[in-house]
Amino acid sequence: MEPKLSPDEISQPVAPAMPKVTDQGMIPTLNNKGFMTTSLDPVSTAFTVYAGQVDGWCLDLGCAYGIATLAALENGAKIVACDMEQGHIDVLLxxxxxxxxxxxxxxxxxxxxVTFEDQSFAAILCSRALHFLNGQDIEKTVTAMGHWLQPGGKVFLVADTPYTGFWARGAKAYEQRKAEGDPWPGFIPDVTVYLPETSPTKNIMRYLNPMDPDILARVCRDAGLVVEQAAFSGRPDRNFANAHAGVIARRSDENAS
Ligand SMILES: C[S@@+](CC[C@H](N)C(=O)[O-])C[C@H]1O[C@@H](n2cnc3c(N)ncnc32)[C@H](O)[C@@H]1O
Known part of the structure; x- marks a missing residue:
């Protein structure tokens, strides 16, 4: 016979343990997609403030364990937290x-x-996840974001640049390719070329596509968004002012306020 349980004894699904913070203040992801930061860059901070001021739902895409989502919730926001890794969502919740x-x-x-209903979000953050996609997929995703935004709504995009990480030693070549008109000068077909031999390379996605604010802003314009701000977006506790590219862009329909 099944034992009778009181409500207190019924166990809830247990979230996986979040890995320990590294000495550099980063938390490894569960799926080898880099690290979540433990501090917010200015563009992510702007999202957390904006999301707390608007009425509608906002999206944090590539949220990992939710550094930005948790800050936005503190500010009163309503957030859909989305990530490719269920374990990240479980930890966050x-x-x-x-x-x-x-x-x-x-x-x-x-x-x-991934897809959402048209005009379902007042703001969208995608922080340090777009550079895991190739150029075509970045364009497809940012164009889709434009559809998911309500008129007047904003995207807050942050991507890692070619000036950070192990691939920073390829930065000169990046600038050369950009000067020659390559639309995706940061595309690295095989990141293991840049990784130290001790790095785990099993299960990592081989390619990476770091970019600078010009490239991110171009993608937003091509998606029909109005770029309000495009600049390097370093984190105050880190000594890399140009580690991230940050763009804030607005959906500007004729009837938008
Ligand atoms: C480097 S972490 C960044 C986490 C956090 N947003 C931050 O700014 O620190 C990248 C996150 O994006 C997620 N991600 C990477 N590629 C993705 C994709 N194609 N679709 C959805 N999520 C993705 C990963 O699972 C991971 O949680």
Missing amino acids: SKVGDAAKDRIKGSVGVMPD
């Missing part, structure tokens, strides 16, 4: 307090195929 539980929805989806 386990960190959300009762006061914010009705203002968060977790969702698993993979760019560029």
Whole structure:
């Protein structure tokens, strides 16, 4: 006969343990897609503030364990937190307090195929995830974001640049290719070329596509968005002012306020 359990004894699904923070203040992802930061760059911070001021739902795409989502919830935002890795979403949801539980929805989806209803978000953050895609998939994803935004809504995009990480030693070649008109001068077909021999290379995606603010801004313009701000977006606690490219861009329909 099945034992009778009291409600207190019924166990909830347990979120996986979040890996330890490294000495550099980064948290490894569960799926070998780099690290989540433990501090926010200025563009991500701007999202967390903006999301707290608007009425509608906002999207954090490539949220990992939710550094930006949790800050936005603190500011009163309503957030759909989406990532390709279910384990990241489980960890994030386990960190959300009762006061914010009705203002968060977790969702698993993979760019560029993930999709949401048109005009469903007031703001979208995609921080340090786009550079895992090739150029065509970045364009497809940012164009889709333009459709998911409500008129007047904003995207906040952050990507790693060619000036950070092990591939920074390819930065000169990046600039050369950019000067020659290569639309995706940062595309690295095989990142293992840049990684030290001790790095785990099993299961990592081979290619990476770091970019600078000009490239990110061009993709937004091509997607029909109005670029409000495009600049390097370093984190205050890190000594790399040009580690991230940051763009804020707006959906500007004729009837937008
Ligand atoms: C380097 S972490 C960045 C996490 C966090 N947003 C930040 O700024 O620190 C990249 C995250 O994007 C997710 N990601 C990478 N490629 C993705 C894709 N194609 N679709 C959805 N999520 C993706 C990874 O699972 C990981 O959680």
